[in-house]
Amino acid sequence: xxxxxxxxxxxxxxxxxxxxxxxxxxxxxxxxxxxxxxxxxxxxxxxxxxxxxxxxxxxxxxxxxxxxxxxxxxxxxxxxxxxxxxxxxxxxxxxxxxxxxxxxxxxxxxxxx
Amino acid sequence: xxxxxxxxxxxxxxxxxxxxxxxxxxxxxxxxxxxxxxxxxxxxxxxxxxxxxxxxxxxxxxxxxxxxxxxxxxxxxxxxxxxxxxxxxxxxxxxxxxxxxxxxxxxxx
Numbered sequence: 096x097x098x099x100x101x102x103x104x105x106x107x108x109x110x111x112x113x114x115x116x117x118x119x120x121x122x123x124x125x126x127x128x129x130x131x132x133x134x135x136x137x138x139x140x141x142x143x144x145x146x147x148x149x150x151x152x153x154x155x156x157x158x159x160x161x162x163x164x165x166x167x168x169x170x171x172x173x174x175x176x177x178x179x180x181x182x183x184x185x186x187x188x189x190x191x192x193x194x195x196x197x198x199x200x201x202x203x204x205x206x207x208x
Numbered sequence: 209x210x211x212x213x214x215x216x217x218x219x220x221x222x223x224x225x226x227x228x229x230x231x232x233x234x235x236x237x238x239x240x241x242x243x244x245x246x247x248x249x250x251x252x253x254x255x256x257x258x259x260x261x262x263x264x265x266x267x268x269x270x271x272x273x274x275x276x277x278x279x280x281x282x283x284x285x286x287x288x289x290x291x292x293x294x295x296x297x298x299x300x301x302x303x304x305x306x307x308x309x310x311x312x313x314x315x316x317x
Contacts, residue, residue, distance in 0.1 A: 137309035153304060194239050194300035199250035
């Protein structure tokens with residue numbers, strides 16, 4: 096089944112404790128991206144990747160890191176999480192350019208205390 | 209920065225009625241997409257309309273695009289309880305997709 100998976104789905108952590116949210120897609124998509132969703136603000140892009148080893152900042156990259164060592168995986172890293180990073184995070188992928196249909200993961204609800 | 213803005217923010221209709229929501233955007237686009245999100249879950253792609261298209265249909269969905277006004281509308285006909293969700297427009301910009309804040313639609317039985 097074609098899908099985007101994220102892990103974990105729920106995470107409660109404390110300020111400053113490094114964490115990684117994994118994202119994997121099985122559709123051989125080149126484009127992958129991370130979004131955060133906050134009430135009233137819609138989805139805001141954090142980082143995106145056009146292909147392996149090619150990543151770039153989105154609209155709200157501060158406090159986040161990403162890597163794209165393999166085509167299927169695009170982990171989101173929070174080196175030192177803070178309470179303002181409490182949010183719902185989505186990974187998405189598309190075949191080529193972002194203007195194509197995006198396939199979204201189920202989301203990761205992160206709470207930073 | 210957000211490119212698209214949906215209007216209204218929230219909409220409540222009776223089952224069987226039509227639901228219309230609008231999206232306005234700021235800069236030129238190649239295409240515009242609409243997505244649906246059920247209560248905190250991942251977004252699901254509904255329809256894509258290219259900048260050279262004016263109208264597109266998919267089942268009970270009808271999307272229009274007016275590039276001169278930089279606006280789009282999504283019409284859901286004969287709504288069902290299962291249409292209760294948030295709807296987002298997304299416009300393409302170089303290398304990324306920009307989403308609006310969404311319209312929350314509630315369909316009452």
